[in-house]
Amino acid sequence: xxxxxxxxxxxxxxxxxxxxxxxxxxxxxxxxxxxxxxxxxxxxxxxxxxxxxxxxxxxxxxxxxxxxxxxxxxxxxxxxxxxxxxxxxxxxxxxxxxxxxxxxxxxxxxxxxxxxxxxxxxxxxxxxxxxxxxxxxxxxxxxxxxxxxxxxxxxxxxxxxxxxxxxxxxxxxxxxxxxxxxxxxxxxxxxxxxxxxxxxxxxxxxxxxxxxxxxxxxxxxxxxxxxxxxxxxxxxxxxxxxxxxxxxxxxxxxxxxxxxxxxxxxxxxxxxxxxxxxxxxxxxxxxxxxxxxxxxxxxxxxxxxxxxxxxxxxxxxxxxxxxxxxxxxxxxxxxxxxxxxxxxxxxxxxxxxxxxxxxxxxxxxxxxxxxxxxxxxxxxxxxxxxxxxxxxxxxxxxxxxxxxxxxxxxxxxxxxxxxxxxxxxxxxxxxxxxxxxxxxxxxxxxxxxxxxxxxxxxxxxxxxxxxxxxxxxxxxxxxxxxxxxxxxxxxxxxxxxxxxxx
Amino acid sequence: xxxxxxxxxxxxxxxxxxxxxxxxxxxxxxxxxxxxxxxxxxxxxxxxxxxxxxxxxxxxxxxxxxxxxxxxxxxxxxxxxxxxxxxxxxxxxxxxxxxxxxxxxxxxxxxxxxxxxxxxxxxxxxxxxxxxxxxxxxxxxxxxxxxxxxxxxxxxxxxxxxxxxxxxxxxxxxxxxxxxxxxxxxxxxxxxxxxxxxxxxxxxxxxxxxxxxxxxxxxxxxxxxxxxxxxxxxxxxxxxxxxxxxxxxxxxxxxxxxxxxxxxxxxxxxxxxxxxxxxxxxxxxxxxxxxxxxxxxxxxxxxxxx
Numbered sequence: 001x002x003x004x005x006x007x008x009x010x011x012x013x014x015x016x017x018x019x020x021x022x023x024x025x026x027x028x029x030x031x032x033x034x035x036x037x038x039x040x041x042x043x044x045x046x047x048x049x050x051x052x053x054x055x056x057x058x059x060x061x062x063x064x065x066x067x068x069x070x071x072x073x074x075x076x077x078x079x080x081x082x083x084x085x086x087x088x089x090x091x092x093x094x095x096x097x098x099x100x101x102x103x104x105x106x107x108x109x110x111x112x113x114x115x116x117x118x119x120x121x122x123x124x125x126x127x128x129x130x131x132x133x134x135x136x137x138x139x140x141x142x143x144x145x146x147x148x149x150x151x152x153x154x155x156x157x158x159x160x161x162x163x164x165x166x167x168x169x170x171x172x173x174x175x176x177x178x179x180x181x182x183x184x185x186x187x188x189x190x191x192x193x194x195x196x197x198x199x200x201x202x203x204x205x206x207x208x209x210x211x212x213x214x215x216x217x218x219x220x221x222x223x224x225x226x227x228x229x230x231x232x233x234x235x236x237x238x239x240x241x242x243x244x245x246x247x248x249x250x251x252x253x254x255x256x257x258x259x260x261x262x263x264x265x266x267x268x269x270x271x272x273x274x275x276x277x278x279x280x281x282x283x284x285x286x287x288x289x290x291x292x293x294x295x296x297x298x299x300x301x302x303x304x305x306x307x308x309x310x311x312x313x314x315x316x317x318x319x320x321x322x323x324x325x326x327x328x329x330x331x332x333x334x335x336x337x338x339x340x341x342x343x344x345x346x347x348x349x350x351x352x353x354x355x356x357x358x359x360x361x362x363x364x365x366x367x368x369x370x371x372x373x374x375x376x377x378x379x380x381x382x383x384x385x386x387x388x389x390x391x392x393x394x395x396x397x398x399x400x401x402x403x404x405x406x407x408x409x410x411x412x413x414x415x416x417x418x419x420x421x422x423x424x425x426x427x428x429x430x431x432x433x434x435x436x437x438x439x440x441x442x443x444x445x446x447x448x449x450x451x452x453x454x455x456x457x458x459x460x461x462x463x464x465x466x467x468x469x470x471x472x473x474x475x476x477x478x479x480x481x482x483x484x485x486x487x488x489x490x491x492x493x494x495x496x497x498x499x500x501x502x
Numbered sequence: 503x504x505x506x507x508x509x510x511x512x513x514x515x516x517x518x519x520x521x522x523x524x525x526x527x528x529x530x531x532x533x534x535x536x537x538x539x540x541x542x543x544x545x546x547x548x549x550x551x552x553x554x555x556x557x558x559x560x561x562x563x564x565x566x567x568x569x570x571x572x573x574x575x576x577x578x579x580x581x582x583x584x585x586x587x588x589x590x591x592x593x594x595x596x597x598x599x600x601x602x603x604x605x606x607x608x609x610x611x612x613x614x615x616x617x618x619x620x621x622x623x624x625x626x627x628x629x630x631x632x633x634x635x636x637x638x639x640x641x642x643x644x645x646x647x648x649x650x651x652x653x654x655x656x657x658x659x660x661x662x663x664x665x666x667x668x669x670x671x672x673x674x675x676x677x678x679x680x681x682x683x684x685x686x687x688x689x690x691x692x693x694x695x696x697x698x699x700x701x702x703x704x705x706x707x708x709x710x711x712x713x714x715x716x717x718x719x720x721x722x723x724x725x726x727x728x729x730x731x732x733x734x735x736x737x738x739x740x741x742x743x744x745x746x747x748x749x750x751x752x753x754x755x756x757x758x759x760x761x762x763x764x765x766x767x768x769x770x771x772x773x774x775x776x777x778x779x780x781x782x783x784x785x786x787x788x789x790x791x792x793x794x795x796x797x798x799x800x801x802x803x804x805x806x807x808x
Contacts, residue, residue, distance in 0.1 A: 051678065053678070053804055053805070072677075073677050073678045073679075074680040074682070077679075078680075085678070087674075089672065089675035090672070090675055091667075091672045092671075093671055093796065094664075094668070102676070102679045102681070109660050110661075111660075
């Protein structure tokens with residue numbers, strides 16, 4: 001069996017970071033090859049090398065047996081390598097048709113709209129997909145946008161399809177549909193490079209698995225040579241996973257009450273629609289839903305970053321609706337934001353400065369109008385030890401830290417004032433398993449001490465493991481509340497897709 | 503009376519129209535160009551000098567296009583491959599334009615040429631009211647009509663137009679579809695600048711066939727504001743440019759009629775309306791009906807890690 005693609009000893013560095021150290025990998029025609037690895041292992045960097053976005057520092061790439069130079073996406077596309085990126089490569093303001101048309105090959109400058117619409121429609125029909133070609137992309141669900149990305153590859157007749165964590169934004173049912181399409185494509189002789197860290201999917205779909213760790217390809221295993229445990233231990237290595245015992249929530253004291261909350265987004269559409277729920281002291285409330293169904297708005301309204309258009313929020317009986325972020329914080333609501341680097345921290349400032357960002361005006365950290373550098377440093381040292389942050393040298397800007405350590409800095413800051421409610425928006429997204437477990441431990445420890453957590457996540461396994469209750473959001477509404485002990489992934493999936501309501 | 507006013511409107515609006523069209527091409531590709539004022543001046547001087555030397559108006563217009571294109575390539579070079587700050591570079595270009603035209607224009611002051619003459623289009627120019635204003639004009643005005651339609655057609659009916667719009671909205675998306683982002687942006691900035699230059703040349707070859715230092719008098723800045731008013735559409739640019747042309751024509755008319763209102767107040771009107779238009783368009787933008795290219799002002803670096 002000759003290889004479609006072979007890469008040998010690829011290395012890629014960014015200023016100060018070795019993203020890929022030594023990666024070798026081969027892909028056969030008509031196989032689904034999974035690339036497995038923790039975040040930061042270099043999966044996305046490798047993909048961007050294959051699509052010509054990044055140029056490797058050294059190493060060889062062979063396509064169809066002959067060496068190739070991939071110095072731009074054009075080169076990759078010419079060979080038939082296409083990719084569905086994790087951050088969609090779509091123009092929200094353009095129509096579905098316009099987005100797909102640009103990906104089509106051989107379209108003349110003066111093209112016939114009718115002819116090419118038919119051609120795109122043909123591809124949609126082949127895969128039994130239902131999309132309105134004239135709708136602007138921003139109006140579509142994230143799941144539908146994912147399909148557009150895939151169709152952009154299908155209309156091009158790609159020989160190698162690369163999918164970077166495509167199921168992150170899909171319901172379980174949509175994922176199953178995607179896997180059907182991928183299997184069909186494989187049977188047509190196309191090769192698929194699939195990236196994921198969800199073990200369940202890897203087991204289901206892969207013909208072969210390559211494990212990537214710290215920028216090196218560790219091993220490639222064929223179906224039958226691996227099981228979940230083997231893959232997990234290869235991926236994590238010697239990282240310790242902390243142990244914890246989850247307390248049961250008593251549902252006695254009300255911590256937070258949300259009544260008929262609504263909020264609008266920038267385009268004037270409803271982000272939150274008549275949302276009502278109760279949160280008890282010590283409760284871990286999981287919020288499930290496909291990304292973009294109002295989870296972010298919920299977190300922002302609760303933490304005072306966004307205004308509600310109607311409805312009320314009560315924290316321990318006190319009305320805190322439309323308060324400022326500062327007042328929400330004083331009311332005891334802490335926030336782990338979605339976008340660590342752009343909202344969670346000031347990347348160019350030191351760990352110490354980031355740690356006091358919420359209470360810099362406190363007398364503990366100032367003398368009259370001047371900063372008390374000694375107190376700030378002392379605080380930093382204490383927090384670095386307490387939360388075992390790998391912070392590097394003293395005046396190191398936070399942006400040089402790994403994702404997991406940045407998250408620890410945010411957690412250390414948010415928990416410093418002993419909040420009564422923690423609103424965590426995708427707190428483990430993009431973290432390696434060790435760091436994700438650390439976040440879980442923080443949530444559980446908090447629950448033990450009476451802190452309530454609203455855990456918004458797209459990882460159903462995480463929600464099922466941690467939550468006392470799980471509510472499901474769809475188009476800004478609360479469409480169901482289920483018990484993690486008795487529910488099934490399928491039930492949550494149906495709620496997430498808005499097909500049923502409880 | 504209305505005919506005369508309409509005629510003056512079109513003539514006063516045309517230089518702003520060219521400048522706005524050029525700026526739209528820049529911004530559709532995602533590059534803000536605040537050098538419009540400078541580019542217009544460079545076009546005006548180059549057009550006048552070339553016509554003066556050669557005696558040919560066509561050569562004058564071509565010279566204005568090429569000179570502004572070359573000046574615009576400075577902005578293109580700084581903002582596209584070097585990914586420099588677009589605001590600073592654009593402002594520098596304007597100051598460069600004002601300075602260099604004042605320097606080289608000194609010898610042109612007082613010289614004359616014969617400017618563009620009116621050419622009536624048989625039939626159409628006989629239409630009541632609008633006939634004279636739109637179809638008994640000079641060739642550059644007819645060219646501006648063609649350009650409005652051609653740019654609209656280019657953006658919405660051709661593949662290159664789609665590619666260029668995508669570059670302004672999401673350069674990474676364009677890049678992964680195989681569109682050469684750097685080249686597309688470079689061409690948009692340079693060709694757009696060239697068209698701005700023709701707007702300047704209209705002033706020195708048609709409006710008043712002579713060179714006066716700083717003769718654009720802020721029209722470039724009005725064009726920058728009009729791009730937002732026009733929501734980056736060439737057709738609405740036409741409407742916006744004539745709106746300003748109309749205000750200019752009216753204040754001239756008032757002056758001619760000898761009102762008691764101070765001349766300075768009247769001359770202020772177009773600029774006052776610029777501020778008004780910016781306020782209204784910006785409020786509209788915030789209400790979400792935005793047509794603004796999403797990556798406007800953002801340099802594109804393929805290897806940038808997000």
